[in-house]
Amino acid sequence: MPMYCFTCDADQPHRPLTRAEEAWLKERLGRASVREFWMCEAELNTETKKQCRNLRTGMNKKPFARPIRVPVPD
Numbered sequence: 114m115p116m117y118c119f120t121c122d123a124d125q126p127h128r129p130l131t132r133a134e135e136a137w138l139k140e141r142l143g144r145a146s147v148r149e150f151w152m153c154e155a156e157l158n159t160e161t162k163k164q165c166r167n168l169r170t171g172m173n174k175k176p177f178a179r180p181i182r183v184p185v186p187d
């Protein structure tokens with residue numbers, strides 16, 4: 114779903130979090146629910162396929178003072 118990404122400073126594809134990513138974010142934020150978050154899927158490097166993975170909510174393009182990027186699973 115295309116949405117504005119604050120760290121990319123452009124509209125980028127976003128997707129909801131996977132269950133593993135949700136679990137990580139709940140732990141990170143100390144919250145019971147993180148359903149409102151979307152992750153930026155913009156590819157920052159075409160060779161390594163590294164993604165932006167910055168978080169936003171549907172309503173808020175900058176929900177954190179410092180950006181939170183979802184770590185890539187091992």
Ligand SMILES: [Zn+2]
Pocket residue numbers: 118119120121125153154155165166167
């Ligand atoms: Zn982004």
